[in-house]
Amino acid sequence: MKKKLLFIIPSLHLGGAEKGLINLLANFDYEKYEVDLLLFTKEGALVKDLNSEVNLLPISANFVTFSKGLVASCVSFFFQLKWKLLWHRLLFVMTNRKHATNKAEQYSWKHLKNFLETPTTVYDVAIGFLEKTSIYCCVDVVKAKKKIGFIRTDYSSLQLDKKFDENYFHQLDYLCANGTLSLEILKREFPQLDSKLKLVENVTFPKRINELAKAEPLFNSDAISIATVGRLELPKGYHLAVEACAILVKKGYDIQWMIVGEGSERANLEQLISQQNLQSNVILVGQKENPYPYISQAHFYVQTSLHEGKSNTINEAKILCKPIVVTNFESVFEQITHLKNGFIVEKNAESIANGIITLIEEVELKNKVVEQLQVEQLVSGKEIEQFYQILEH
Incomplete structure (x- = not known):
């Protein structure tokens, strides 16, 4: 069986x-x-x-009602005479408001599980x-x-x-x-x-990723193109990406940096982009079901994370043989060896910008990185x- x-x-x-x-x-x-x-x-x-x-x-059915939002779900539970669920719905919100996001998910679980x-x-x-x-x-x-x-x-x-x-x-x-x-x-x-x-x-699955990466041109062909993929959340460190782009532009580099993803940090990032006058340089393209053409067509893949596990997007950039600049979060050393198959930098804008400049200016180093990635092609199974x-x- x-x-x-x-x-x-x-x-x-x-x-x-x-x-x-x-x-x-x-x-x-x-x-x-x-x-x-x-x-x-x-x-x-x-x-x-x-x-x-x-x-x-x-x-x-109870979870569907719970998911409608606080007022709608409470009204529904009230008219269904489900007093216990009404009480847990209120306590769920109160608990989430009392604690930081991750601990809130822990402490509110005792209320959520009732639905x-x-x-x-x-x-x-x-x-x-x-x-x-x-x-x-x-x-x-x-x-x-x-x-x-x-x-x-x-x-x-x-x-x-x-x-x-x-x-x-x-x-x-x-x-x-x-x-x-x-x-x-x-x-x-x-x-x-x-x-x-x-x-x-x-x-x-490398074969599928390479197939999905084929698309019409996405970048300005005259610019130095950079791709970054991930949720627009604080742990991804995208404020550092915007600040690094500002440094590159001030140094005279024509940069087009596309950030693929969506999340709670969008408004903050849009404000930072506007403050730095980078609207034509940093583009928040939103969530895309297929991000691979952005990685494939970019000159470089850059990841500015403050924290990560083993990163899917780094593996995908490696499969697509993109020169990678990545911050030194703890688990990155499992995927990237500095100056061999990528470039590891400190978690600050200056270091990120300097890493990108190194790969722009040192063509021989960049080519060596790409050759190493071609040798390493991931094998699934x-x-x-x-x-x-x-x-x-």
Whole structure:
């Protein structure tokens, strides 16, 4: 008989974990496994890319009501005489307002879980495919013989309540990181969990990325073109990108820097771009289902992150053989070797600008980096095998 698996992730918007899940399920062994997927919202650009073999579970009626917003959901619960849910809806908002974002997600979980229904199936394996809520749901809501969680970033950068998470991590059979350095950070943060900590890397498909990268010209052909891809959020350090661009322009370089992504920092970035008079140099192109043409056509790929796990976009830029300038967040050294397959700089605008200038001016160095990336071309397949081993162990 097929083993029954349940994957849990809040949504299928354009994020690294979401793309990783889509890639994993695209080439899964459906002769051996029956796969269900639990989402908190069925909205998201990647929903249409979900493998047809995957069964998308219905969202509970109470959670649909919860998702309407505070006033609408409270009115609905009031008229349905669901006083307990009305109370938890109010407490959820109060808790989120009281705490910083990541801890708020932890502390508000005890209220959020009341709106979810336990699936009727008892699964062979349940997988919380992302940190925080996905793992909490896997532990508290789902019935399964084995439970697995994933942490897809540098845990130490999340500023979470470790004791809260430790309680949940102890109830998992395995806790997986998507990179060796992220795994080492978990071992450092939770040494008591060492036997449960495993490596399962993100699934990438170079052939598909290269095919998707083909498109009509996107950049001004006369400018030095730079691409950056990721959510417009503070940890991505895009304010440093804008400041670095200002330095480059002041030094006489004709720069066109396209930042692909959407998020809460858009207004702040637009204001900074305007203050620096860089409207023709830094373009916030928004969310794109296919960001690969931007990477492929750029002269350079630049990532200004303050914190990251093992980065999907760096892997994708490597696949497309782009000279990479990246800040020295802890896990970057797993993917980039300075002056060999990329250029690692400090987390400040001056250093980022100088890194870009080095690759502009030192053509021989840039060509050596590209040649090394061509040699390193990523081979997909081992990541799925890593995951199968965890499922069967």
